[in-house]
Amino acid sequence: MSDRVPRIAEILRRRNVVKQGSYLLHLGNSSEFYVDMRTLPSYPDDFDEVTSALADLLRTGVGEFDRLVGIGDGAAPFTVAVSLKLQKPYAIVKKMEAENSFRDPLVGELHPGERVILLDDVASTGVTLACAAAMVRALGAHVDTAVVLVDRELGASKLLSTMGIGLLSVLRLSDMLNARKSS
Amino acid sequence: MYGLETKLWIEKKSVLGKELATILVGLGALRFGDFTLTSGRRSPYYIDLRLLPSYPSALERIADMYVAVMENEIGVSGLKVAGIPTAGLPLATAVSLRARLPLIYVRETPKLHGEMKMIEGVLSEGDEVVLIDDLATTGGSLLKAASAVRASGGHVAHAVVLIDREEGGSENLASAGIELHAVSRISDLLSWLEAVGGIPADKVDTIKEYLKEVRGK
Numbered sequence: 001m002s003d004r005v006p007r008i009a010e011i012l013r014r015r016n017v018v019k020q021g022s023y024l025l026h027l028g029n030s031s032e033f034y035v036d037m038r039t040l041p042s043y044p045d046d047f048d049e050v051t052s053a054l055a056d057l058l059r060t061g062v063g064e065f066d067r068l069v070g071i072g073d074g075a076a077p078f079t080v081a082v083s084l085k086l087q088k089p090y091a092i093v094k095k096m097e098a099e100n101s102f103r104d105p106l107v108g109e110l111h112p113g114e115r116v117i118l119l120d121d122v123a124s125t126g127v128t129l130a131c132a133a134a135m136v137r138a139l140g141a142h143v144d145t146a147v148v149l150v151d152r153e154l155g156a157s158k159l160l161s162t163m164g165i166g167l168l169s170v171l172r173l174s175d176m177l178n179a180r181k182s183s
Numbered sequence: 184m185y186g187l188e189t190k191l192w193i194e195k196k197s198v199l200g201k202e203l204a205t206i207l208v209g210l211g212a213l214r215f216g217d218f219t220l221t222s223g224r225r226s227p228y229y230i231d232l233r234l235l236p237s238y239p240s241a242l243e244r245i246a247d248m249y250v251a252v253m254e255n256e257i258g259v260s261g262l263k264v265a266g267i268p269t270a271g272l273p274l275a276t277a278v279s280l281r282a283r284l285p286l287i288y289v290r291e292t293p294k295l296h297g298e299m300k301m302i303e304g305v306l307s308e309g310d311e312v313v314l315i316d317d318l319a320t321t322g323g324s325l326l327k328a329a330s331a332v333r334a335s336g337g338h339v340a341h342a343v344v345l346i347d348r349e350e351g352g353s354e355n356l357a358s359a360g361i362e363l364h365a366v367s368r369i370s371d372l373l374s375w376l377e378a379v380g381g382i383p384a385d386k387v388d389t390i391k392e393y394l395k396e397v398r399g400k
Contacts, residue, residue, distance in 0.1 A: 041286040042263070042305035044279060067237075073268050074303070077286060080242075080276040089237040092269075107269050108236035 004053050009176045011046045012150070015039060018176060033173065035150055037121035041077040051081035053170045054149060058086060058117065061168050062145050066114040069141075071095055071132045075120045078149070082119065091116075093132050105135060112140030123148040123167060126156030133165055150176070192255045199248050200367035203345065204376050206241050210234045213376075215386045222321060227389045228373070230346060232270060232317050246277035248366045249343055253282065253313065256364050257341050263287055263312045265302075265337075267328045271316035274345070278315055287312065287337075289328045301331040308336035319344045319363055322352035326359055346372065350397045370394050 012018065019034045041047045058068075068088055070079025072095030083090035091108030110116070118132055123146070133143045144165055151157065151169035160167050185193070207213045211234060218229040235242055253259050259282055266275025266288040279286035287304030306312070312332050314325055319342070329339045339361055347353060347365035356363045373390060376382050382390065 038303040039305050041276065041279065044283040044285055047286070048280065048283075073272060073288065073291065076268075076272050077266075077276040077279075077288075080273045081280055083236070083239050084243055084277060084280065087239045089239065091236055092273075104269075107233075109234060 004056070005171045005175050008050055008053050008149075008170055011050060012037075012040075012176060015043060015046060018173070031124075031152075031154065033152070035122045035124075035152060035173065037078075037149065038074055040121075047077070047081065050149060050170075051078055052085065054078065054119070054147065055082050055085040057168060057170055058082065058147060062117055062147065064115070065117050065145075067091060067110065067116045067141075068119050069093055069110070069116045069132065069136055069143075071118065071120045071128060078121055079119050093135055095128060095132075106139070110136065110139045110141050114141045116141045116143055118143060118146035118165075120146070120148050122150050122152060123156035123169065124152045124154045126154075126159035126167070129156060129165075129167075130159055130163060133160070133163055195251070196255075196366070197371070199251060200371055201375055203245070203248060203367055204372050204381070206244065207372075208376075208381060210238065210241060215383055215390070220320065222323075224350075227386060227393050228369075230318060230348075232345075236273065242273070242277055243281070245345065245366075246274065246281045248345070249274065249278045249315065250282045252343055252364050252366055253278075253341075257313060257343075259284060261311055263304075263306070263310050263337070265289060265312050265314050265328065265332055265339075267314060267316045267324055270318075271314075274317060275315035287332075289331050302335045302337075306332070306335050306337050310337045312337040312339050314339060314342040314361075316342070316344050318346050318348055319352035319356075319365065320348045320350045322355040322363070325352070325356060325361070325363075329356075329359060329361055348397075349394065370398065 017035055017037050068079050068083055068090040070076055070092045076092050079090050091106055091110050094105050116136055118129055129146050136143050146165055147168045149170050152173045157167045212231050214229045218226045220226050263285045264275045264279045266272035268291045272288050287302055287306050290301050314328050325342045332339050341362050343364045345366050347368045349369055353363040377387055
């Protein structure tokens, strides 16, 4: 786990997923960093390595579960990759965004009583994960764990804990920024 | 006449088509009855891949079928794969992982904030992009995706689907300069299924009529 952090941080840095500027987040917060993971699947080897790290975290850190639930199209490639690596079923819930219609909030199946793990590329304030958790619970499944590649440490962990959900991440944004400084 | 390589591929492809039919039956993805398609047209059969995410081994096998079609009919070197949400994106992801090809995808709706970006991922001027979707009916969503990719500088000459429903998609795409490839045409898939008794006897005639009608257009 600890050996992996610098390696994954190096990939994310090389692929320029952390951008500097002024960005508006949920809840009226703003940040000088923006993490955009959507280009990563365009680099097959790096994408494979990063999703292998996610799969390892799920293998060792969450216990038995029934299904991965990815959040939005952005998380779909990550979710599918991890699903194939672990040979676990997945589903995708639509992201709570003004531009989405909720005619079909779920792609795939979800069975009442299943234990699902939420999966996203990035956790910021946690609002998106919390909405997805509420939706998944409304459909009758159990959620006690969310897994992300990068935790930006902007409150997601705290917000999710109020819902009884633990947040696991491959790395934190501070790990990346520290690695950047030291290199 | 065709060369040996082509003949072997035609044979291999018919085997893949049968395996696909077997997978679809196993998933309960092929249904016979009276359905209304998104276009409003009524169809006596329906392909529903909603259960595929629950069966990773089936998804993997299906991804390999796309890769086989791409290798034999297009050539994969230097290609990028573009997923079309919602159904095409997981398939394109699996294809990109199996063939180690870069993945991009077409947004369902442009971002409201920032630039009106329709493509996610790395796409450069002149990149050769193959579109991936689950089914082709009239080709409408593939054409829309092709426009988005082309508007961002990508070059699109091929689209690959699991099943061509043979309702004009191939022709519509051809007139936009795109060749449609399918693991199986619906007529081949259903006639094999009929031969092994996989279609309810009372539905066979209706389906044949329907296919004749849509293919004749």
